[in-house]
Amino acid sequence: MRVLGIFIAIVSLCVHSASSIAQPNFQIDADRIELIGGTRPFKSDLEIERLSVNRYQVFFRLHASAPSIPPEFSLTFRFPKDKVNQLWNSQTWSNRSFFSLPSYDRAAADFSIVSGLTLNDQNQITFTSDDRFDSRYISTFVQEENDTLIFGLGFFEDNPPISQMQEYEVRILVDFRNIPFSEAVYDASKWRLNDLFQQAAIKKQNDDYPVYSTWYPMHRNIPLENITRELDSLTTFGFKSILVDDGWRSLVKMKVDTMYDYDENSLQTMHLFNEKRKEMGLKLYLWYSLPFMGGNPVITKKFAPRYIRYKAPMQTHVLDPRYPEIRNHLVSTYANFYESWPSDGFWFDFLNEFYPNAPTIISDDLGRDFIDTQLAIDQLMDGMNQRLQKISPGIFMGQEFASAGPDQAAAQSFLAGFVGINSAPVVREKMVNNRLLYGRHTPFMEIMGVHPRDKSEEVARKLQAILFGNPHLSFFTTTLPEDTKETIRFWLDYWKENRKILMESEFEPMQVANQYPIIKVANEAKIIYGLYADYNLSLPLVVEQPIDVINAKESSLISFVVNHDGSGYDYEMYNHMGQLVAQDHLKTKRKNTVEVEVPSGGFIRFLPDATAGR
Template identity: 25%
Template sequence: MKAIQALLFFTLLIILNNVRAENVQQEFSINGQKFQIQSLKSDFSFSTSDVRMENGIYYATIHQSLNDKHEKAIPTTFSVKWQTPSHDIAGVWNPIFNNDHIIPADWSSKALDSMLTRNAPVYTLFGHDDVNRYTVAVSDAVNLVHLSAKVREEDSMIYHELEFLSEKHKAVNTYSVKIRIDMRSVPFYQSLSDVASWWASMPEFKPTHVPNDATDPMYSTWYSYHQVIDHEELLAEAKIAASLGYKAIIVDDGWQTKDSNRGYAYTGDWEPERLNNIEKFVDDIHQLGMKALLWYSIPFVGEKAKVAEQFKGKYLSHSESLETYVLDPRYPEVRKYLIDHYVHAIKDWKWDGLKLDFIDQFKTNKDTVLEKRDGRDFASVYEAVDKLMSDLITELTEINPDVMVEFRQRYIGPAMRKYGNMFRATDIPNGAVTNRRRIVDLRLLSGDTAVHSDMLMWHYEEPVEIAALQLLNIFHSVPQLSVRLAELPKSHLNMVTHYTQYWSENKDVLLNGSFKPKGIFANYPLISSEKGQKQIIALYDDVIANISEHDVNQTDILNAKKSTSVIVKFENDWQKVQLIVQDCEGNVVSKTIKRLQSSLLDVEVPASGLLSIVKM
């Protein structure tokens, strides 16, 4: 019996493979590289246009169209497949925040799922030298797209597949998607930055304005206070933060409910139960010269919220563990309810920005009816989210053109840059190294959208040089601090003061300079940024810091590690230098002038200290 079942199973596989082969709709090639478009038979036909190779980058646009231009139908799922030899491929980078960079085998189910509310449709195959070998990106950042690059054991070839419209789509006459493949031998960060620019050049993904306030250090209440927040306590803490150079406070979860349990059972009414004099609180913060941002979980209506019954039948799902329902944005009354609350916060309460959380929970499941009926004015959940967020940012910027909107890592694709001007590394409490890695991955695709660290916290009995690693690991992002400043030991406060001031003085170099992270598999042990005559290098491991910029006359090296040896290699005409060494509290340890006898220099720098090298 088992033998018969096995025979039937393999017969079915053969039949399915033959069906797939029979349903190849189109073959096209770019510069000799062959691509196959595969789909099930339907009333739609496939065509390609704008197929070209330009400066080492392949382009092609794929169209799926109904023969009768006056009709509409649900487009069919289709995939684009091709294969390339695995030549100097060390790993694969994609925007999944916990990606391990390992290229999966072709029998693996591992793939990148991209949609408006999660990830971005791009991956990079990189070499053993962090150089781009093959970067694939597509223009559809709204609908669900599966992207994969897998290695086959039998031939060491990389098998690429892009699958479109696997989730039921609304009826259309045509669907088009652009594919971009970068084969240039350039650093991986340049290839990904160019993808971000490609997306941003599309009118449908034009990024929103980034106010300067979004690039200033901020204080967050989450790790320091969690849900137990109080007007006077926060105000006292904000005064200290302001004196240290923090320009805004983000009031997180807890302001809207007196319930301090984890979960979101009482979320959704958005009445300020803890900050019950909320307008005065905002005014008090403004009196300190600080901005104020307020947290909301966009999709959630808790089980015990007063409005839970009001939206019955208008939820996408229910989370038992979080004790909340997830609203369905395809209902216009749902979108209006949400937008009205956020407009109220900005217009009436005078908040300067919003932290909008959990957008990735706007997602479909097997029971979602993807049809425009029963009060829904959209069939697609993602198109409804786009409508919600587009309308929201339009209304908010009419009230305050410099309004700030923060999103958390995962919902960080090109479409999200239309509505958010701050992207934050996803939660990693007390996780310096992972925070650094997530920040780098965010920056690679974010263009000029402000990239923020996850909130910084540490144990107050840590040695100060170890506590400093939390701050130094996020130096190429905007700091978000979340410790109780009034309770910090004096040495810790000195460290925060010193490095916050240094970061602020060098913000332009760190955020707007040429961003060069090195060592993908090693969690980026060296990150360099240069602008004008200044170079800043952060060392996170015992690697050599190269000074190769001819226009640079000062290089600062952050010794963001426990070892004290900093080895510098000079590759230009530096002959005589001044060396200034500081510890993590800003105390000058040594100041010397040295004539270079070789291209290598070994300097003793305290753990978490700073070495400044000035050309004489």
């Protein structure tokens, strides 16, 4: 196909002079792209749009004279291997991928963005795609061939849509800008999700964070009556809303021979809890997953065997949303419950747990109107949203976007909360993945549990693992030592005070292959580093705005690189509870590495130079 030669016009790297190294130029080279598999009976055409310098949008279209099954094919294009030192992918790689470069592929998002970057995390090439199926039938792969990297997009390989089509179009974004890879990845995500980002910005409830969750005390069998009595103490922590764990269902009694109709008398404890939080001005969100289960005898009699999988830990089946009667039942169940027991919203992020990308039960078709599970879930959530919005416009329906990994498919589960400090690296990794893909609209909500025996320093470091996301905490105040409570209060206050910087400024995680041990956020007012491993951090010649370096490591030694003779820096040092422990002037005699002892879980703040801006 001659037209495909145009596509490589944007992927052949040609550096013409030393001055162009910082921002490479690209020229046409028709030899580095290949169509694999053919497209018959479809004919194809291609169009290229230049979005900006070194950033392009490609339209690849198929046309058939009559409706036909979509063909299985691939588009591959080549890129110089010596320009790329690391690879980042928002999904697990396909079986067709093989390469020896350091790679990162634990994000497990619903769509794929691939980035080739340098050792210092600068973008060289980032690409993604989008079509009317939200890229569900498009895979990505990377292969090495001598001095070349082959980037590929595979179409309609696994579980292609059963319906025939006459027209098909895919958009492909290719970004060669020499910018931090984090910026290129988020720009690619915005390219795909811009309309949804705009809707999320309108609906975003910025006053809901930080969130207190009843998850940990409920799982430690602390009665809700006791939790209710402790709600007053939450005001000293500055929580704005409460997420009630699914364990509330064990407190209420279901009427016999009903689908999910609760005895009003058994809701008394929940009513007291609800009234108390209203007095405190806290919003209330319910985690309510039971209706998706098929263990209720009435449900079993009515809907069996319309199940999609067996959930072993709970020893029950999960209802199959590909049936219209199942979707109608779920929508009605939630609507009826909400009308009788209103809250500020439901939490639906658990849908990923019930309907993972895993084998489903193969059964006779008893009237399914969907083959694809995800499309059926989309239809279910649309129906849920329409019905509940009629009852209460603006009701919260969980995060706007599905949370991304790390992928834990081997365990068929995902983190929903953590207690031990050893889980902090994985939690931080998940936090970064979601920030990369969704920016300030991140759906990250790993609930941080606090055990009474946790050391306050470790509590600080756990909080620092979620500091660049929306904090959700769970603990029982009465059992916590005073130093732990002081630590929690300080870091929640720190998050609220610096929220705009932490959540809405430039977000730059570093060292991709090592799972982001350094994170930087910055705007014109402040710079904040989260340091989770040993790293030589460069200090500027002149400090123009405060620089906070948070020591989230277990050790206290931090190395700073000074690139100028005789540099000096005023600083303040705080421990993990936010207590000022030192004020001094750091003086260097020559270009070297300066080591400073910063309390583990604490931070050092470099103050603006008095001459800055003069």
